[in-house]
Structure formats: structure tokens, C-alpha cells
Amino acid sequence: MIEVRALASLGQTALDSLLDRPSPLLPKVQRAVAHVLHEVKSHGDTALLAFTQQFDGVRLSPDGLRIPNAQFRHAFDAVDPALRAALAQAKEHLERFHERQRPDDYELTVSPGVQLGQRVVAFERVGLYVPQNLVSSLLMAAVPARLAGVGQLVVCTPPQAAGGVPPAIQAAASLLEVDELYALGGAQAIAALAYGTQTIAKVDKIVGPGNAYVTAAKAQVRDLVGIDLLAGPSEVLLVVDRVADVSEDTLSTWVLAELRAQLEHGPGTSALLLARQPALARAVADALDPSELHQRNVALLSYERLEQAIDFANQYAPEHLCLWGERAEAQLPRVHNAGSVFLGPWSPVALGDYTSGTNHILPTARQGRFGSGLGVRDFVKTISYQRISPQGVQHLAPTVEVLAQVEGMARHADAVQARLEPR
Amino acid sequence: MIEVRALASLGQTALDSLLDRPSPLLPKVQRAVAHVLHEVKSHGDTALLAFTQQFDGVRLSPDGLRIPNAQFRHAFDAVDPALRAALAQAKEHLERFHERQRPDDYELTVSPGVQLGQRVVAFERVGLYVPQNLVSSLLMAAVPARLAGVGQLVVCTPPQAAGGVPPAIQAAASLLEVDELYALGGAQAIAALAYGTQTIAKVDKIVGPGNAYVTAAKAQVRDLVGIDLLAGPSEVLLVVDRVADVSEDTLSTWVLAELRAQLEHGPGTSALLLARQPALARAVADALDPSELHQRNVALLSYERLEQAIDFANQYAPEHLCLWGERAEAQLPRVHNAGSVFLGPWSPVALGDYTSGTNHILPTARQGRFGSGLGVRDFVKTISYQRISPQGVQHLAPTVEVLAQVEGMARHADAVQARLEPR
Numbered sequence: 001m002i003e004v005r006a007l008a009s010l011g012q013t014a015l016d017s018l019l020d021r022p023s024p025l026l027p028k029v030q031r032a033v034a035h036v037l038h039e040v041k042s043h044g045d046t047a048l049l050a051f052t053q054q055f056d057g058v059r060l061s062p063d064g065l066r067i068p069n070a071q072f073r074h075a076f077d078a079v080d081p082a083l084r085a086a087l088a089q090a091k092e093h094l095e096r097f098h099e100r101q102r103p104d105d106y107e108l109t110v111s112p113g114v115q116l117g118q119r120v121v122a123f124e125r126v127g128l129y130v131p132q133n134l135v136s137s138l139l140m141a142a143v144p145a146r147l148a149g150v151g152q153l154v155v156c157t158p159p160q161a162a163g164g165v166p167p168a169i170q171a172a173a174s175l176l177e178v179d180e181l182y183a184l185g186g187a188q189a190i191a192a193l194a195y196g197t198q199t200i201a202k203v204d205k206i207v208g209p210g211n212a213y214v215t216a217a218k219a220q221v222r223d224l225v226g227i228d229l230l231a232g233p234s235e236v237l238l239v240v241d242r243v244a245d246v247s248e249d250t251l252s253t254w255v256l257a258e259l260r261a262q263l264e265h266g267p268g269t270s271a272l273l274l275a276r277q278p279a280l281a282r283a284v285a286d287a288l289d290p291s292e293l294h295q296r297n298v299a300l301l302s303y304e305r306l307e308q309a310i311d312f313a314n315q316y317a318p319e320h321l322c323l324w325g326e327r328a329e330a331q332l333p334r335v336h337n338a339g340s341v342f343l344g345p346w347s348p349v350a351l352g353d354y355t356s357g358t359n360h361i362l363p364t365a366r367q368g369r370f371g372s373g374l375g376v377r378d379f380v381k382t383i384s385y386q387r388i389s390p391q392g393v394q395h396l397a398p399t400v401e402v403l404a405q406v407e408g409m410a411r412h413a414d415a416v417q418a419r420l421e422p423r
Numbered sequence: 424m425i426e427v428r429a430l431a432s433l434g435q436t437a438l439d440s441l442l443d444r445p446s447p448l449l450p451k452v453q454r455a456v457a458h459v460l461h462e463v464k465s466h467g468d469t470a471l472l473a474f475t476q477q478f479d480g481v482r483l484s485p486d487g488l489r490i491p492n493a494q495f496r497h498a499f500d501a502v503d504p505a506l507r508a509a510l511a512q513a514k515e516h517l518e519r520f521h522e523r524q525r526p527d528d529y530e531l532t533v534s535p536g537v538q539l540g541q542r543v544v545a546f547e548r549v550g551l552y553v554p555q556n557l558v559s560s561l562l563m564a565a566v567p568a569r570l571a572g573v574g575q576l577v578v579c580t581p582p583q584a585a586g587g588v589p590p591a592i593q594a595a596a597s598l599l600e601v602d603e604l605y606a607l608g609g610a611q612a613i614a615a616l617a618y619g620t621q622t623i624a625k626v627d628k629i630v631g632p633g634n635a636y637v638t639a640a641k642a643q644v645r646d647l648v649g650i651d652l653l654a655g656p657s658e659v660l661l662v663v664d665r666v667a668d669v670s671e672d673t674l675s676t677w678v679l680a681e682l683r684a685q686l687e688h689g690p691g692t693s694a695l696l697l698a699r700q701p702a703l704a705r706a707v708a709d710a711l712d713p714s715e716l717h718q719r720n721v722a723l724l725s726y727e728r729l730e731q732a733i734d735f736a737n738q739y740a741p742e743h744l745c746l747w748g749e750r751a752e753a754q755l756p757r758v759h760n761a762g763s764v765f766l767g768p769w770s771p772v773a774l775g776d777y778t779s780g781t782n783h784i785l786p787t788a789r790q791g792r793f794g795s796g797l798g799v800r801d802f803v804k805t806i807s808y809q810r811i812s813p814q815g816v817q818h819l820a821p822t823v824e825v826l827a828q829v830e831g832m833a834r835h836a837d838a839v840q841a842r843l844e845p846r
Contacts, residue, residue: 023646086825096533097807101541103526103800110519110780118524121759123793133830168829204792219646223446223653226793230646250846254838261838332808336544341808346816346842350835351809355822357533358807369627370546370649372804377526381795384520384781385755385764386774393769399778402509406591407556412773415677415684419769423673 002288004281007274007303007312018299019316021270021365024215024232033187033216040191045198051188058159060183065199067165067181075170083168086355087175090136093357094143101376102147113392119383122149123226125201126379127193128178129208129218130157132185135168136354140361140374141208142176148379153178154203156193158185186210190217194225207378209361228378232365233268236349237318239309241276241325246345251324252283254345258322259284260292261350267295272316274309276325278302310334317368320349337368393419425711427704430697430726430735441722442739444693444788447638447655456610456639463614468621474611481582483606488622490588490604498593506591509778510598513559516780517566524799525570536815542806545572546649548624549802550616551601552631553580555608558591559777563784563797564631565599571802576601577626579616581608609633613640617648630801632784651801655788656691659772660741662732664699664748669768674747675706677768681745682707683715684773690718695739697732699748701725733757740791743772760791816842 010018039047045062053059076084107117128141138155145153155178157165165183173181182200184192190210194217196202205226206218218227238258243251255273262271275281281300288298303309310331313321317337323329324345335341339362342349353360361374388396397416404413433441462470468485476482499507530540551564561578568576578601580588588606596604605623607615613633617640619625628649629641641650661681666674678696685694698704704723711721726732733754736744740760746752747768758764762785765772776783784797811819820839827836 025646082821082825083829086822089819089822090826093533093537096531097539097541100529100531101526101805103524106523108519108523110516114516114779116520116780118520119755119758124759135829136826166829223448223642223790247846254841257834257838257841261832261834264832264834329810332542335542335806336547338806341806343808343810346813347809347811348816348838348842350823350827350832350838351811351816351819352807353823353832353835354826355819356537356809356811356815357539358809367646368804368806370804373807375805377800381791381793382524382798383758383761383764383791384775384796385766386770386779386781387752387766388770388774388779390769392779393771393774396512396774396778398505399509399512400773400776402505403513403559403777404773406506406558406589409684409687409773411680411684411687412776415680415771415773418677418680419771423670 001290002285002293002298002300004278004285004300004302007301007308018272021232024212024230024365025219026212026216029212029216030220033213033220036187037191037217037220040188040197041195048184048188048192048197051186052159052184055186056158058161058163060159060163062199064163065182065184067170067183072170072173072181074174075167076174079167079171083171087135087139087172090139090355091143091175093355094139095147097357098144098147098359098376101144103377103380103382111392111395113389114396115387117385119385120380121383122151122380123204125152125154125203126150127154127156127203127206129189129206129210129214130155130169131210132158133166133169135172136360137208138169138172138176140359142178144359144374144376145379146176148376150379152180154180154182154193154200156182156184156189159183187213187217190214190221194221207361207374228361228374229363229367229371233270234262234265235270235319235364236262236322237272237274237313237316237320238322238324239274239313239328240280241306241328243325243345248280251345252280252287255280255284256287258348259298261348263292263296263298270297272299272301274301274303274312276303276306306331313338317363317366319362319364319368322347322349339363339368339373390419424713425708425716425721425723427701427708427723427725430724430731441695444655447635447653447788448642449635449639452635452639453643456636456643459610460614460640460643463611463620464618471607471611471615471620474609475582475607478609479581481584481586483582483586485622487586488605488607490593490606495593495596495604497597498590499597502590502594506594510558510562510595513562513778514566514598516778517562518570520780521567521570521782521799524567526800526803526805534815534818536812537819538810540808542808543803544806545574545803546627548575548577548626549573550577550579550626550629552612552629552633552637553578553592554633555581556589556592558595559783560631561592561595561599563782565601567782567797567799568802569599571799573802575603577603577605577616577623579605579607579612582606610636610640613637613644617644628802630784630797651784651797652786652790652794656693657685657688658693658742658787659685659745660695660697660736660739660743661745661747662697662736662751663703664729664751666748666768671703674768675703675710678703678707679710681771682721684771686715686719693720695722695724697724697726697735699726699729729754736761740786740789742785742787742791745770745772762786762791762796813842
């Protein structure tokens with residue numbers, strides 16, 4: 001049975017071991033992926049078809065890579081009404097949350113004749129990687145991309161056994177007006193998006209989560225194209241303080257349900273509980289079967305001082321942070337390292353995974369210290385500009401003169417000086 | 424003498440050769456840097472001092488790494504008034520341009536009982552790399568970091584021959600209220616910031632340009648800490664259309680001054696001219712001495728159709744794009760790949776390099792397709808959150824039920840279902 005430990009009793013070694021998560025980049029995987037990238041770069045579609053047969057066990061014809069737009073364009077109308085309603089709700093909520101994220105164009109005059117501005121420009125062509133069947137990941141990436149105004153949205157997702165992609169993915173692609181849809185997965189999909197092949201034109205940025213091969217491939221092409229954060233195994237950290245209006249039994253049932261939903265994400269997943277009441281942690285420990293913990297990182301801890309639990313959470317930088325109980329929820333302003341925070345026992349993570357409106361593509365493996373969940377900002381760049389008048393040059397020239405001299409950049413000063421000379 | 428070519432006459436091979444720039448990551452440099460990183464990770468300060476002696480030829484004592492705050496805190500007051508005025512002007516303009524970039528916190532209710540929000544949180548500890556003497560790069564990185572609200576701002580810059588750092592750097596560090604200042608350069612500085620040593624605590628993100636070694640080091644630690652874009656050699660692309668009110672002689676003088684300022688950046692630098700009038704390009708070709716072109720990428724082209732010149736610029740994605748002449752300047756809305764745009768012949772790039780207020784840390788090597796100049800956004804992350812009520816769970820549950828089934832995530836549906844059951 002899993003042990004319940006007191007947070008305050010842990011030494012630095014035990015803490016470090018909890019905080020430590022493996023890099024999403026595994027050396028062995030990286031070598032295999034380098035080969036795939038090289039082959040796709042050299043042989044294009046031929047390599048894509050060969051790897052699809054090798055890794056997915058699916059034999060595609062050359063024209064099986066792309067799902068014709070005519071085929072999926074009306075797929076939304078063809079699926080079950082319950083699925084239509086689900087996709088529509090998720091899309092609407094995601095749109096409402098993300099539409100506030102677009103940076104603004106602006107222009108200002110900082111001194112007479114010195115006019116500056118910033119233009120926000122969406123990427124021209126973006127590739128979205130969607131793991132097999134993960135229709136929600138398609139929603140999470142496509143909604144902010146569309147709001148940003150991306151020109152061409154290209155989706156790659158692994159083929160079904162009989163070729164093609166699942167109806168639900170097609171339905172989402174149709175609802176989100178995806179421009180191109182490909183039955184292509186793994187590192188070979190990332191290679192195609194980065195280098196281009198006969199069938200797939202290369203993109204400016206690749207986003208979306210994937211397995212260790214997809215992540216390694218993204219890491220290896222990231223100087224050629226933009227990428228989002230490297231996706232590691234999923235993580236949840238629950239801080240459960242005293243919770244009013246929910247019985248102890250119900251609370252332990254809900255905690256257990258939360259941890260089990262997390263463990264469903266597969267090997268490497270992390271799920272940590274920090275409970276104010278040791279009895280709660282023990283009840284959870286009793287209920288968890290050892291088989292559920294196989295290849296998962298699970299820790300059950302109790303805390304006495306809430307501040308210590310929050311400090312630990314900030315060090316851990318979890319992908320998902322649950323704060324349950326009035327006092328814990330009030331700590332939100334003190335949270336500075338986390339992907340997304342779920343406040344109160346009525347906010348299970350699954351709601352954010354699917355439909356509340358926040359993004360579920362979030363930083364893992366402590367990347368929350370310096371990275372953010374996916375948003376509109378990931379699909380735009382900013383271009384600054386300036387328009388200086390003769391008067392403006394006069395005003396700025398002395399500063400250039402002084403700083404260029406400090407830096408030994410005489411030609412820079414000359415270029416400005418040239419404007420001041422009689423013509 | 425350098426040849427003047429017509430843009431329209433270039434075949435794809437010639438165009439590709441112009442567009443192509445080497446990766447900022449050189450394999451040979453990467454191997455040397457891996458060694459430096461490993462040594463600093465293993466031996467801390469001892470390795471820093473050894474590499475400083477080996478690479479910079481400077482022998483520092485262990486307490487020579489850090490410039491005491493008491494030493495530089497009042498350095499601004501001690502320098503020449505002209506330098507003080509220059510630093511103050513640059514800081515003020517930079518602040519006015521960048522203060523509009525901070526993303527907003529927001530909160531909204533997307534449906535009854537479903538409350539969502541985004542918090543913008545500055546990084547706790549950021550390292551700024553400042554190449555030798557480049558006081559302007561310190562300004563460019565520190566101003567947006569300060570506006571973002573970064574907790575601790577740490578600067579590393581190569582030591583002077585006699586130890587310590589130049590007075591101008593100390594003055595800027597004092598004006599910008601830098602928290603820690605180190606006489607440490609090269610890959611060893613990046614290693615110290617990423618891993619931490621006895622003297623230097625590790626940071627969450629490292630920004631700022633550097634040479635090939637610094638850039639390679641940033642690339643190698645970027646899964647451990649955040650970094651900004653990889654800095655390649657500097658680039659300028661000038662599109663010079665018909666320019667009113669400036670004589671042909673003056674125009675060619677100014678073009679020449681602009682190109683020469685660019686070439687001053689050192690080996691690998693690129694400077695391209697696209698001129699509406701072939702005579703202008705020829706006058707520039709006549710004036711350039713072959714010695715000025717050594718290890719520089721210079722191309723002089725003429726164009727007939729302005730659209731073609733802008734298309735080329737968008738493909739090239741230059742760090743600096745100059746548009747001179749009324750018709751060319753009117754193309755700004757069509758520019759979608761460039762670091763910063765300089766409108767009109769009165770806007771030499773040197774003004775933006777030093778003091779107009781836009782940032783000079785900009786994407787090179789075609790990274791402008793997917794990246795932006797440094798800004799406040801590079802020093803903050805966003806954390807989303809949600810607070811759901813029992814009514815909200817009711818409203819969202821059917822969508823989770825449907826999508827979790829599509830994805831084979833039964834435990835996710837269970838976690839939501841648990842909230843709907845009688846307690």
C-alpha cells in the first residue's frame with residue numbers, strides 16, 4: 001500500500017525526488033527520431049508511407065495521406081447530435097475564454113518626430129498535431145489559432161487501421177474550418193510539417209501534444225519552425241484543505257476520482273495529493289489498488305501549514321493544480337508556477353480538459369516556471385516599426401553618438417550623422 | 424566590384440542562395456559548449472574561474488565574479504553627464520514603447536456557474552546576457568523585464584582585462600536597478616545561470632544576444648530554463664523606391680551609410696539593397712570597397728515591381744527592414760515577416776538600435792516567420808484558472824461524457840459524474 005507522509009517531515013532528498021520529473025526528451029528516442037527526420041527530408045512522401053506502415057501498421061496509398069476537403073467539410077453535420085452539441089459547447093467556451101488574449105496593435109509618439117508602433121501579425125501556416133482520437137486537443141489548438149487569424153490551419157493525426165481519420169476528428173475539423181487534414185502521425189508527421197513533402201507544404205509553426213517520438217521530433221526541428229512547449233507526461237497536484245459542505249466520505253471519493261482520472265493518462269503520469277487532514281490521505285491510500293500505481297508517480301502527503309503546501313506547489317509547477325477548501329482557494333494570488341488552477345471541489349480537472357473554456361495544452365515537467373498554456377499569443381508575432389522625422393533625428397542623434405562610442409560602433413553614429421549634414 | 428542584379432532575373436537557385444542563412448548553431452561550437460556546460464554543472468565556481476582564464480585571459484579571484492551592489496549602485500551618478508543623458512533618454516523611450524505590451528489579467532463567466540480567468544505572472548528570476556561593452560543590449564533586455572515585474576534581474580557580462588565590468592555597463596545596471604551583476608561571459612555564463620553555482624543562483628529564463636558560443640549554450644539548456652530566440656548574425660534589407668525631397672547623391676550616401684553601419688556588426692552579417700533605380704544600386708556598388716565585404720553577405724539588386732520586392736522581403740524575413748520612399752512605406756501593412764521596420768530615409772536603423780524606443784533584440788536567420796522581437800511578453804507567463812459551481816458542473820457534464828467516450832477516457836467522465844451523484 002502507498003505510504004502517507006507528512007510534508008514537513010521530508011528531507012531535501014525526498015523533496016527533490018518528488019519535484020524531479022524526467023525530461024520529455026529521451027536520448028534513445030532522439031536517435032530514432034533523427035533517422036525519421038532525415039528520411040522524410042530526403043525522400044518525402046515515400047518515407048511518410050513507409051513509416052506509416054512500419055510504425056502504425058497501416059498501408060496507405062500516396063493519395064491516402066490527405067483527407068480530401070470535400071470529404072470532411074460537412075462531417076460535423078453527419079455525426080450524432082450529442083457529439084455535435086459537445087463540440088459546439090466546447091468551441092464556444094474556448095472562444096469566449098481565448099478571445100481576450102489577442103495582443104493589440106498600437107502606435108505612439110515618444111517625442112516630437114519619433115513615431116513608434118507595433119503590429120500584431122498571425123502566422124501564415126500552422127501545423128496542429130492531434131494524437132489518435134484526441135478530438136479535444138484539436139479544439140484546444142484550433143480555437144486560439146483561428147482567433148489569432150492564422151492563414152492556413154493544417155492538421156496531422158494518426159490514421160485508423162483502415163486508413164482515414166476518425167469521424168469525430170473529421171467533425172471537429174469541419175466545425176473549426178481546418179484547411180488541410182492528413183492521416184499521418186508520429187515523428188514522420190512532424191518531419192513533413194517542418195520540411196514539406198510533395199503532398200504537405202511546410203509550416204511556420206507546429207503545436208500540439210504527442211508521445212515521446214512526436215516531442216523529440218518537435219525538439220529537433222525547432223530552429224527551422226516554431227514549436228510550442230515540449231509535452232511531458234501529464235501531472236496533477238491537489239491541495240485539499242478543510243472543505244465545508246462536503247462530507248469526509250464524499251471528499252475522499254472525489255479526490256480518488258480526480259487521481260484516477262489523472263492516472264488514466266498512461267505511464268509516466270504524476271498525481272500528488274497534499275491533504276490538510278491525514279485521515280483523508282489515508283482513506284485514499286486504502287482505496288488505491290497497487291495495480292493502479294504501475295508506472296505512475298503517485299504521492300500522498302499531509303501538511304500542517306497551508307503556506308508550506310503552496311510553496312511546494314510553486315516549486316513543483318504542476319500542469320494542473322487543484323485548490324480545494326476556502327482557505328486553499330484564497331491562495332490563488334500566491335500561485336506563481338502552474339499551468340491551470342482548479343478552484344474548489346466542484347472544479348474537476350476533466351471540465352477544463354474538455355469544455356469549460358480554458359486550454360488543456362499546458363506546461364509539464366516544471367516548464368510552468370517559464371512557460372504558459374497554449375493561447376492566442378502562440379499564433380501571432382509582433383513587428384515593431386518606426387517613422388522618424390528630421391526633427392526626430394536631431395533629438396535622438398546625441399544619444400546615438402554617445403552610446404555608439406561606448407560600444408565602438410562608429411559607423412552607427414555616422415549613419416545618423418549623415419542625416420544632420422547639409423544636403 | 425560587387426555586381427548589381429535585377430531581382431526579376433534571378434532564378435530559384437539564386438533566390439534560395441540569398442534567402443538561405445546558416446543556422447546560428449554550429450556543430451563544432453556545440454561540442455565545445457557541451458564540455459563547458461558539463462564542467463560548470465559539475466564544478467561550479469571553480470570551472471567558471473578556469474574558463475574565464477582560458478577564454479577571456481582574465482584571472483579572477485572567487486570573489487571577483489560578482490560586482491558588489493555597493494560598488495555599482497551609484498555608478499550612474501558617477502559617469503559623464505552626456506552618458507547619463509543618453510542612458511536616461513533610451514530608458515524613457517523604451518519604457519514608453521514597451522509599457523503597452525503587458526497582457527491583462529481577466530476573469531469572465533462563460534455560462535452560469537462557470538467562471539474562468541487568466542492571471543499574468545512575471546518570472547521570478549531572469550538572467551540577462553550582455554556582450555562586452557554592449558550597454559544598449561542591457562537597456563533592451565532590462566526595460567521590458569522591469570516593466571513585466573521580474574523579481575530578480577541578474578546580469579552577466581564578460582570581465583575587463585583587469586577584472587570588473589566597464590563603467591558604462593555599471594551605470595546602466597545602476598539606472599535599471601539590476602539586482603546582481605557578474606563579470607562573467609561566454610558559455611560559462613549561460614551554464615552558471617542555468618545550473619547555478621556557489622556564487623550564482625540559477626534563473627528561470629535567460630535572454631539577450633551573444634556570440635556563437637553563448638547561443639549554442641542557450642540552445643543546450645533550453646529545456647531546463649526558458650530562453651529567447653537564438654541570435655544569429657545581424658541583417659538588414661533596404662527597399663528603396665523613388666524618394667521625394669532627397670537628391671540622388673544624398674540618397675546613395677545614406678544607403679551606403681546604412682549598409683556600412685550594418686557591416687560593422689562583424690563576420691556573417693547580411694546587408695541587402697533592393698533599389699527601384701538601378702543607378703542607385705550601381706552608385707553604391709562603385710563606392711563599396713571589396714575589403715568591406717570580407718566575410719559579409721552583401722547583395723545589391725534592382726526591382727521593377729514594388730510588390731516583388733516586398734514579397735522577397737517577406738520570404739527573407741529580415742531582422743531590420745528599411746522601406747524608403749512613399750510607395751514603399753505604404754507597404755507596411757503587407758509586411759508579415761520582419762523583426763522591425765524602419766520607415767523613410769530619416770529612420771536609420773541605428774536610431775532603433777539605441778534610443779528611439781523599439782527593441783533591438785530581434786529575430787534573425789528567418790526566425791521572423793515565427794518569432795518576435797524581445798518584449799514584455801517574454802518576461803511573463805499566464806496561469807489560467809476556473810471556479811465551477813454545482814450548476815456549472817451540470818451544464819458541462821454532458822459534453823465531458825460525450826468527448827471522454829470518444830477519447831476512451833472513462834475515468835475523466837467518472838470524475839465529473841461523481842459530482843452529480845447524491846451525496
